[in-house]
Amino acid sequence: MQFKVKGLGVITDEWPKNFTGIRLFNPTNKENKALYIRSKFVKDIARYDVEFKDGKMLIDYLDNDNVLSDMEPGLSLCRHDLVYKHFNLDTSSLSDLANKSTLLLLILAFFRISMKEFPHVAVLHSDGLGFSSKTEYLHVSDSDLDFEVEDDIELDGSDVIVALSKEYDRCRVLSSEWLLEGRFGVYDHAIYILTDSGTLYAINFDGRFVKAELSIIDPVEFIENARYVRKD
Amino acid sequence: MQILDSRPGLKKRSMCILVGKSGYATFPIYEEHIMPKNLTASLKMGYLRHNIVSLTRTNIEKFLLRDIRARLKEGNMQFYEGTLEFYVNGNLELKLDYKLSSWDFIYLPEFSTFLAGIIYVLSNLTGLCDFYFEALGDSYVFGKHVNYVYNGSRYFNIIISYKDSKEDSRSMPFRIFMHIWLSYLSYKKQLHCNNWCTKGLELRGRNGLYVGFEAEDHEFKFYKFLPDGSVLHDNLYIPLITSQEIIEYLT
Numbered sequence: 001m002q003f004k005v006k007g008l009g010v011i012t013d014e015w016p017k018n019f020t021g022i023r024l025f026n027p028t029n030k031e032n033k034a035l036y037i038r039s040k041f042v043k044d045i046a047r048y049d050v051e052f053k054d055g056k057m058l059i060d061y062l063d064n065d066n067v068l069s070d071m072e073p074g075l076s077l078c079r080h081d082l083v084y085k086h087f088n089l090d091t092s093s094l095s096d097l098a099n100k101s102t103l104l105l106l107i108l109a110f111f112r113i114s115m116k117e118f119p120h121v122a123v124l125h126s127d128g129l130g131f132s133s134k135t136e137y138l139h140v141s142d143s144d145l146d147f148e149v150e151d152d153i154e155l156d157g158s159d160v161i162v163a164l165s166k167e168y169d170r171c172r173v174l175s176s177e178w179l180l181e182g183r184f185g186v187y188d189h190a191i192y193i194l195t196d197s198g199t200l201y202a203i204n205f206d207g208r209f210v211k212a213e214l215s216i217i218d219p220v221e222f223i224e225n226a227r228y229v230r231k232d
Numbered sequence: 233m234q235i236l237d238s239r240p241g242l243k244k245r246s247m248c249i250l251v252g253k254s255g256y257a258t259f260p261i262y263e264e265h266i267m268p269k270n271l272t273a274s275l276k277m278g279y280l281r282h283n284i285v286s287l288t289r290t291n292i293e294k295f296l297l298r299d300i301r302a303r304l305k306e307g308n309m310q311f312y313e314g315t316l317e318f319y320v321n322g323n324l325e326l327k328l329d330y331k332l333s334s335w336d337f338i339y340l341p342e343f344s345t346f347l348a349g350i351i352y353v354l355s356n357l358t359g360l361c362d363f364y365f366e367a368l369g370d371s372y373v374f375g376k377h378v379n380y381v382y383n384g385s386r387y388f389n390i391i392i393s394y395k396d397s398k399e400d401s402r403s404m405p406f407r408i409f410m411h412i413w414l415s416y417l418s419y420k421k422q423l424h425c426n427n428w429c430t431k432g433l434e435l436r437g438r439n440g441l442y443v444g445f446e447a448e449d450h451e452f453k454f455y456k457f458l459p460d461g462s463v464l465h466d467n468l469y470i471p472l473i474t475s476q477e478i479i480e481y482l483t
Contacts, residue, residue, distance in 0.1 A: 080297055082337045117419060119338045148335045166418055167386065230384055
């Protein structure tokens, strides 16, 4: 079986040869087959216009309305057939909530267009857009940026997904608001993104991108000092 | 590169072999002049053919992928392990046991660069003898059989040493040291490699590797050779000592 979803390309249920992309699996699905979405790197995200069509089959596949089952659908990122990252998806009653399914398609599209050059992915959980009056930055610990462990994707609008390059120097970050790309840094348990246009952003408690103002230090110097180093 | 299902016959043969779970990869030998002429006290840049190292890297990556897939069929694995062996005239000269975590499988192009650089260099040195690994990454290793755990790096420093088999056994026991520097930039798909050589007496101190050069008649200066290939000329140099003292030290 194969079908096409606008924004995600052709989706198949046969493991493609030398597969680099996203593997989706719903253990409660009767057919017991995974779905595969090939990665397609998009270099210029400013020109990338995300639009989804014909996603119903995909959403139906992942929809988990079997409340008695504790088996969650999941997605894995694969490179040359080798799985290197797994996520558990909270997809309960996906089809009932239009927002949830749109968010899921957005996340899949984000992985699809980013994973080739930004393979290290971690999911951070904020307080959720609009639910917090806090103005502080989202607190990030070392364990939050542990790229090797399984992560949960909640699909409630609170997820901030951070994808880093192999060298941990550049990133793409997806919030429920929009997508940012730039140089990556962590300083005082907060994430900073310096875009190529020279604007420095941080992530607020509720998952929004906010401009970070620096009074003395130059943003380039700041992001160099805040460079993230792999924890072994 | 050839992939074989069984270990190749090695009687009097010289070659590098990658030993995997699903098979063996063997590499051709070369007779290129990767060492500079007239080795002296200072490090001299040698010659490496980027295109051959690059082609070797591509082949090694394919072999590693094939081998990892074969092991994955047996179930989950946390680490992939393999071995690089270097034979000269049928004798095992060097052995490198490598290990990378499953998380580092996304760095196969980089790791393959590391193996390709070593294999290309060794495949050019089959006329020499008494090989040692001196340093890998950021640390000294000192041995013919060493272990290496890959840490996701895209830059590699390797120092090997060996003897010129044509040299008179009565002459000073000089060794040749080669520092190999490799990098792979995945976003540009670019491989860089260079090598530098020097020749001198080797002293292995507790805190490092020293290479001695004949400064004046029967007198030697020793410089510290760091794992990253740099040479310390100032702080850690050993003052002049005689060749007799050196020979006594070495024996």
